[in-house]
Amino acid sequence: MQETTISISILGAGAWGESLASLAAANGHGVKIWSRRGSETLASVVEDAEIIVSAISMKGVREVATQIQPLTLPPATIFVTATKGLEPDTINTPSQIWQSIFPDNPIVVLSGPNLSQEIQQSLPAATAVASRVVTAAETVQLAFSSPRFRVYTNPDPIGVELGGTLKNVIAIASGVCDGLQLGTNAKAALVTRGLTEMVRIGNFWGAKTETFYGLSGLGDLLATCNSPLSRNYQVGYQLASGKTLTATLANLPGTAEGVNTCQVLVQLAKQQNIVIPITEQVHRLLQGEVTPRQALDELMLRDIKPEYH
Structure with a gap:
């Protein structure tokens, strides 16, 4: 229980939004949740909020942020973005969208190996909160930290x-x-080389390499690549089992952001000459250009080279 009660508004009543709401409520904070299908208006939910947490899917971020913009919010209100994705038209991250619409408010990114279902079961987890405004990150850290949810601050929001x-x-x-x-050896190689691609793209954006070896990088990568609870993992698994992408996405509980992110990354990589072979093969698979087995063969038959260059 925190000594100071903070008023927190959670935008998005999906599994992730509900998980964050329960963590804040367990610490004794005043929590309101907004949902498109709920009866409360966006204005009434964010009114007087000291922290506004965005846990909506990527496609709704700009629309919701724009709806909040005309409302009178104090400059001390902290926006926390807990959305994972990229805006296709602008290639903006969620925090960049929030910051562009609220240039005077502190923006905090919350991300880590946080499978919602495990958090809802009160299993232990850790996450990172990152901001260019150190005090804002520390406020969010205090609001959500508990014996079952350990929150670390980080000074690299774009990396997180x-x-x-x-x-x-x-x-x-x-x-x-x-x-x-394909076995454990193949999986270990895939995840390790995948991390290399993440670092390459992150460096282009100005993110620090070491951030990708922390909770929000390697930590989240390990959790998502090893759990059937991950929607993105399920997309790959179902495709490998012979299901179509349309059928797989129709049966998913929620959004697999990796499908849209993949398309945006391939577009960016072409423009900037960033080498991301795994991402490119995932894109070809999602587009129906190759089978899962053909995508694997393409990766294994690439030219041999040094590990680091």
Whole structure:
């Protein structure tokens, strides 16, 4: 129980939003949740909020942020983004969208190996909160920290955010790997080389390499690549089992952000000459250009080279 009660508004009543709401409520904070299907208006939910947490899917971020913009919010209100994805048209991250619409408010990114179902079962977990405003990150850290949810601060918001976003594509590949029953050696190689791709893309954006070896990078990557609870992992697994992408997505509880992220990354990589072979094969698989087995063969038959260059 925290000594100071904070008023927290959670935007999005999906599994992730509900998990964050329960963590804050367990610490004795005043929590309101907004959902598109709920009876409360967005204005009434965010009114007087000291922390506004966005846990909505990527496609709704700009729309919701724009709806909040005309409301009178104090400059001290902290926006926390817990969305993992990239905006297709602008290639903006969620925090970049929030910051562009609320230039005077502190923005905090919350991301880590946080499978919602496990958090709802009160299993132990850890996460990272990152911001250019150190005091804002520390406020969010205090609000959500508990004996079952350990929160670390981090000074690299773009790195923390990209870790959670980029690993979703590798999780699709990981699901394919398990669906084809390729074994532990193949999976370890895939995840390790996937992390290399994440670092390459992150460095282009100005993220720090070491951030990708922390909770929001490697931590989230390991959790998502090894759990059937991950929607992105399930996409890959089902494709490897012979199901179509349309049928797989129709049966998923929620959004697999990696599908859209993959498309955006391939577009970016072409423009900037970033080498991301795993992501490219996942993209070809999602587009129906190759089978899971053909995608694997393409990766294994690439030119041999040094590990680091």
